[in-house]
Amino acid sequence: MPHSRYQNVKEFHGGEVPDQVRVSEPTVWFNPHLLPALRALEGNELQVSEVMEAADRWRRFAPLLSRLFPDVGEVEGRIDSPLLPLSSELSMRVTENLPQTVLVKADHALPLTGTIKARGGVYEVLVYAEELALRERIVGPGIGYSILADEAARSLFAQHTLLVGSTGNLGFSVGMIGRALGFNVEVHMSSDAKEWKKERLRRIGVQVVEHEADYSVAVAGARHSASKRGFCHFIDDENSRLLFFGYSAAALDLASQIKNAGIEVSERSPFAVFLPCGVGGAPGGVAFGLKAIFGDAVQCVFVEPVASPCMLVQLASGIERSVSVYDFGLDNKTAADGLAVPQASMLVARAMQPLVHAVATVSDDSLFFWVKTLFEEAGMKLEPSAASGFASVASYLRGLKAQGAQLPSACIVWTTGGSLLPVKEFEKILARAGM
Numbered sequence: 001m002p003h004s005r006y007q008n009v010k011e012f013h014g015g016e017v018p019d020q021v022r023v024s025e026p027t028v029w030f031n032p033h034l035l036p037a038l039r040a041l042e043g044n045e046l047q048v049s050e051v052m053e054a055a056d057r058w059r060r061f062a063p064l065l066s067r068l069f070p071d072v073g074e075v076e077g078r079i080d081s082p083l084l085p086l087s088s089e090l091s092m093r094v095t096e097n098l099p100q101t102v103l104v105k106a107d108h109a110l111p112l113t114g115t116i117k118a119r120g121g122v123y124e125v126l127v128y129a130e131e132l133a134l135r136e137r138i139v140g141p142g143i144g145y146s147i148l149a150d151e152a153a154r155s156l157f158a159q160h161t162l163l164v165g166s167t168g169n170l171g172f173s174v175g176m177i178g179r180a181l182g183f184n185v186e187v188h189m190s191s192d193a194k195e196w197k198k199e200r201l202r203r204i205g206v207q208v209v210e211h212e213a214d215y216s217v218a219v220a221g222a223r224h225s226a227s228k229r230g231f232c233h234f235i236d237d238e239n240s241r242l243l244f245f246g247y248s249a250a251a252l253d254l255a256s257q258i259k260n261a262g263i264e265v266s267e268r269s270p271f272a273v274f275l276p277c278g279v280g281g282a283p284g285g286v287a288f289g290l291k292a293i294f295g296d297a298v299q300c301v302f303v304e305p306v307a308s309p310c311m312l313v314q315l316a317s318g319i320e321r322s323v324s325v326y327d328f329g330l331d332n333k334t335a336a337d338g339l340a341v342p343q344a345s346m347l348v349a350r351a352m353q354p355l356v357h358a359v360a361t362v363s364d365d366s367l368f369f370w371v372k373t374l375f376e377e378a379g380m381k382l383e384p385s386a387a388s389g390f391a392s393v394a395s396y397l398r399g400l401k402a403q404g405a406q407l408p409s410a411c412i413v414w415t416t417g418g419s420l421l422p423v424k425e426f427e428k429i430l431a432r433a434g435m
C-alpha cells in the first residue's frame, strides 16, 4: 500500500538541516523564513514587473513559434499545458484519504519538448535572437517576429553559438529552438544524463560535450567553453534571470485555468502547488510568478530526491554561502536525472527564501511507484523526476495538520516531463517500477 511508504516521514520547522535529510529519509522541511507574500516580493531582488515582461515577450514570439513549429499548442504558438483533474479515487491515494481536490499541471505534455524546461530554455533563446535581430534591424516597429524564420535571420543566427550545461531537458529545449532558428548549439552534459537524451540532441544537429562528472561540472564546462569564444551566448542554468522569468510566465496561464475550472482560492482558502526542484530555476520561476499573482492564496512546495536535496540544504543552512548536498554526506545519486543537482542556484535560493512554504524530499522508490500508478490509472507518461510531486502531497498535508494549520483548498501537482520519452526508455522505467 502506498500509505506505509509515508508513515515515517518527519516534518521539520527549524532553521537547520534535519538529521533525516542527512541519512536520506523522506522529510518535509517547513520554511521558518517564510514571509507574507507582499513583504517578500517588495524586498526581493527579482521584480514582479519582469513576470509581465516575460508574458508580453512570449506573446510577441507566438507567430514565430507557430511558423517554426506548426503543431505547437492548441492556441497558435502558445507553449502551455492543460490543467487536468485527477479521479477522486486517485486523489484519495495521493492525499492518503484526505478529501482534497488534486489537479495536475501537465507540463509532461508541454508542446515542443514535453518538459517544463522549455518554458525557460526556449524563452532565453528567443530573448537572445530578439537582441541580435534588433541590432541588425531585421525586426523593428511594424515588423512581426515571424520574419525571424526567414533566410536573412537564419544566416545571422548561424554565426552564433548557444552553450548550455544540462542533465538533458534544458539542453533539449535549447537545442530544439536554437537549431530551428539556425544557431549552432553546444550542450555540456553530466554523467547523469541519459544516453538517449544525448542521441536525441545529436540527431537535431547539436554538439554534445560529455562530462564524466555531475551537473555542476557540466555547467562549468559550458561556461568555460563560452568564455573562450566570441559570437556566443551561455545559458546559465545556475544564475540566469531570463530562464527564471521564462518559467514565471506559466503562472499567468495557470491563473486563467484555475479560474476556468471554477476553483475558488483566497488567502483564507489557499491552494498548494508541488514543484519538482533541481537547480531551482523552473520551480523558482513558477513559484515567483504564482506568488506575484496569488500572494498568500498559494503555498509553493518544492520537491527533491532524498539524494539531491540541494535547495533544502541551502535554505535550511542560510543563504549567506553556497552549500552542496555532498557537505551533508549525500551522494546525489538518483533515478530522477533531471533533479540530480548537488548545488542550488543562489539566485533562486535568495529569491525563494521568504516565498517557499516547504521543501519535501522523496525516495526514488516512491517516484517509480507514482510513475506506474499514474500510467496505469490515468494514462500519463511521466519520467521519474516529473512524478515527484505526487510523492510529497500526503506528507505535506500531514505536516500542516500536525501544526493545526488549515489544509489547502486544492493541490496542484506539476508534472514536468516525460511525454516524449521513447517507448523503450519508458518500458525500462515501468520495468523498474515492477510492471
Ligand SMILES: Cc1ncc(COP(=O)(O)O)c(C=O)c1O
Pocket: 115, 116, 117, 167, 168, 169, 170, 276, 277, 278, 279, 280, 281, 282, 283, 337, 338, 339, 341, 383, 385, 386, 416, 417, 418
Ligand atoms: C523533468 C524535470 N523536472 C524538473 C526539473 C527541475 O528544474 P530546475 O533544475 O530548473 O529546478 C528538471 C530539470 O532539468 C527536469 O528535467
